[in-house]
Amino acid sequence: MTELTGTAPAAGAWHGGPPAEHTLRVRELIVEMCGSAGGGHLGGSMSLVEILVTLYRSTLRVDPRAPDAPGRDILLLSKGHGAIGLYAVLAERGFFPEEELAAYGQPDSPFSAHPNPAVPGVEMPTGSLGHGLPQGVGFALAARFDNSDRRCFVVLGDGELQEGSVWEAAMAAGSLGLGGLVAVVDRNTLQITGPTEDAVGLEPLADRWRSFGWTVREVDGHDIDALRAAFDAIPADADRPTVVIAHTVKGRGLPYIEGQTRSHFARLTERPKKRALSTLRAQYRKAAQA
Amino acid sequence: MTGPVTAPADPQSAEAPVPSSREVYRDLLVEFLNADERVVCLDSDTGLFNGVDFGKGAERYVNLGIAEQNLMGAAAGLARSGRTPYVNTMATFATTRALEQLKLDIALNDLPVRIAATHGGLSAGHLGATHHALEDLAVTRLLPNLTVVVPTDATTTAELLRQAQELPGPVYIRLGRDATPDLPSDAPPVELGKAQRLREGDVLTIVATGPYPVHLALEAASALDAAGVATTVLNLHTIKPLDTRALVAAARASRAVVTVEEHWVSGGLGSTVAETIAELGLPVPVRRIGVGDRFAAGTGGQTHLLKRNGITVEAVLAAATEALGR
Numbered sequence: 001m002t003e004l005t006g007t008a009p010a011a012g013a014w015h016g017g018p019p020a021e022h023t024l025r026v027r028e029l030i031v032e033m034c035g036s037a038g039g040g041h042l043g044g045s046m047s048l049v050e051i052l053v054t055l056y057r058s059t060l061r062v063d064p065r066a067p068d069a070p071g072r073d074i075l076l077l078s079k080g081h082g083a084i085g086l087y088a089v090l091a092e093r094g095f096f097p098e099e100e101l102a103a104y105g106q107p108d109s110p111f112s113a114h115p116n117p118a119v120p121g122v123e124m125p126t127g128s129l130g131h132g133l134p135q136g137v138g139f140a141l142a143a144r145f146d147n148s149d150r151r152c153f154v155v156l157g158d159g160e161l162q163e164g165s166v167w168e169a170a171m172a173a174g175s176l177g178l179g180g181l182v183a184v185v186d187r188n189t190l191q192i193t194g195p196t197e198d199a200v201g202l203e204p205l206a207d208r209w210r211s212f213g214w215t216v217r218e219v220d221g222h223d224i225d226a227l228r229a230a231f232d233a234i235p236a237d238a239d240r241p242t243v244v245i246a247h248t249v250k251g252r253g254l255p256y257i258e259g260q261t262r263s264h265f266a267r268l269t270e271r272p273k274k275r276a277l278s279t280l281r282a283q284y285r286k287a288a289q290a
Numbered sequence: 291m292t293g294p295v296t297a298p299a300d301p302q303s304a305e306a307p308v309p310s311s312r313e314v315y316r317d318l319l320v321e322f323l324n325a326d327e328r329v330v331c332l333d334s335d336t337g338l339f340n341g342v343d344f345g346k347g348a349e350r351y352v353n354l355g356i357a358e359q360n361l362m363g364a365a366a367g368l369a370r371s372g373r374t375p376y377v378n379t380m381a382t383f384a385t386t387r388a389l390e391q392l393k394l395d396i397a398l399n400d401l402p403v404r405i406a407a408t409h410g411g412l413s414a415g416h417l418g419a420t421h422h423a424l425e426d427l428a429v430t431r432l433l434p435n436l437t438v439v440v441p442t443d444a445t446t447t448a449e450l451l452r453q454a455q456e457l458p459g460p461v462y463i464r465l466g467r468d469a470t471p472d473l474p475s476d477a478p479p480v481e482l483g484k485a486q487r488l489r490e491g492d493v494l495t496i497v498a499t500g501p502y503p504v505h506l507a508l509e510a511a512s513a514l515d516a517a518g519v520a521t522t523v524l525n526l527h528t529i530k531p532l533d534t535r536a537l538v539a540a541a542r543a544s545r546a547v548v549t550v551e552e553h554w555v556s557g558g559l560g561s562t563v564a565e566t567i568a569e570l571g572l573p574v575p576v577r578r579i580g581v582g583d584r585f586a587a588g589t590g591g592q593t594h595l596l597k598r599n600g601i602t603v604e605a606v607l608a609a610a611t612e613a614l615g616r
Contacts (some may be wrong), residue, residue, distance in 0.1 A: 082367050117399075123368065123370070125394065125399070126396060128390060128394055131363055131391065131395055134360040134361075134364050134367070134395070135352075135363045135395060137360060137363065137367060138363065138365060138366055138371070139370070141352060141364060141371070142371030142373055144367045145330070146371075149367075152367070165360060165391075171355070172355060172360050172364070175355070261500035275586070290400065
């Protein structure tokens with residue numbers, strides 16, 4: 001019913017320059033948005049950066065110039081509080097000019113703190129947790145009816161997995177054998193009150209997904225080569241959905257907040273913002289020299 | 291004035307002469323599935339489709355199991371992909387258990403999902419309070435973008451479903467469980483979004499929605515007419531968008547308005563009518579018949595529960611008499 005128009009780039013190739021340049025720029029944009037009057041979800045956006053950059057620069061068949069092209073791959077950010085991470089990646093990828101992000105948090109700006117489909121590239125509004133994977137079941141079913149190989153990637157938070165609707169969808173997708181459905185879990189191990197395992201434990205997480213009929217891959221969620229390899233190998237089995245458990249660090253990129261629960265939300269005034277930006281650049285230079 | 295009243299036979303104990311609204315819906319959906327490639331039937335293991343031959347539409351019937359949140363979310367994903375999903379569950383599960391998915395996944399995105407909600411009102415009968423839906427009209431009429439319809443009999447079910455087919459946004463269709471009486475054969479054609487005027491009169495207006503409430507309204511109107519109270523009966527089968535024009539015209543021409551619904555008396559038809567009349571400052575008293583602020587009393591079939599909970603011709607007559615100050 002909806003065939004790929006040919007405008008979308010092929011999956012698997014790398015569209016862009018050195019990955020570290022892209023992730024640096026994305027993190028700078030996230031920090032800038034956290035410097036707005038309303039602040040932003042810093043920690044869970046920083047943990048997402050490599051996952052989303054890899055998806056948008058390599059894995060997804062999407063065209064920044066034609067974000068609504070029929071037949072494109074679908075990405076749903078089910079952990080909607082990572083919106084500034086998504087906005088930053090979309091802007092940096094060219095879906096819209098980066099300067100537009102300056103409107104984040106301003107009255108009537110499309111850039112609300114949870115994904116707004118008025119922003120080019122945002123497929124569905126999310127925010128209340130546990131909604132993305134059921135929607136993904138629908139997108140994957142539609143692809144099946146269309147005899148299309150288009151895929152749907154649903155990026156979930158790990159704390160989000162405490163929502164029962166996630167497992168309703170996981171059970172259905174496993175049972176229906178939806179090979180076009182991919183869940184990516186941002187396993188940064190922290191939720192608002194502390195470690196996920198101290199709230200309502202998720203482990204053994206891989207076994208849980210496996211028992212629901214999913215192929216499980218575990219990967220360092222900050223290693224772009226590893227993420228690409230994992231995403232490119234999907235689906236290992238055309239009749240099974242895949243979950244990529246991406247082990248990440250909340251607040252990644254700012255060592256003084258990494259792995260800390262308090263990184264969840266930040267309203268950065270001028271000085272902490274400058275400190276964050278210079279920290280990011282220093283790390284980039286250090287890595288480039290190594 | 292309160293003459294003898296013969297309540298309709300309990301369809302659970304009698305031979306049903308006509309199909310129930312959910313059976314009409316089921317048969318029509320098979321037609322839609324075969325006529326339109328976009329149509330998808332998402333089931334939540336309702337059993338409504340047991341033994342149904344879907345023909346070439348069979349691959350677009352999917353049983354997602356007993357999981358209504360996933361049902362609604364998946365419908366949104368399908369609709370966003372160009373499909374027209376018909377989702378099947380009971381009214382109370384659609385509007386309370388999966389309300390957030392209905393609100394955020396479907397209504398917020400204004401997607402063409404059709405929610406076939408069976409067991410509306412007290413039609414679940416002896417299945418009890420867990421299966422009664424006395425809140426669904428209140429809940430659904432709050433949601434922007436959602437069209438809300440309550441078919442009255444087999445014919446109006448088919449008509450309204452056909453008319454809803456091409457609506458660009460979501461539609462909530464409240465269906466019953468068992469067969470209910472047909473509307474009179476001289477009822478005017480039903481038109482989605484337009485009140486159906488079943489009787490004309492210039493003293494009182496009775497506004498009703500749903501099979502039994504509309505029949506109670508007609509029965510009460512006939513008794514009132516005989517007593518010299520000329521009564522208009524409006525069937526508001528479309529709760530949203532509300533046919534304000536017809537409602538206001540009838541209210542302006544009447545000395546009182548009585549509403550009848552198989553729903554909690556707050557939040558549904560009676561509330562939308564009262565709000566409309568109050569806001570326009572129309573000088574007519576409004577009385578509402580429905581289930582009061584309690585879970586439905588008693589156990590048993592639909593017609594028994596209606597009587598037990600005061601949704602009766604007598605109640606309509608008493609409300610009319612009181613409102614008219616007679």
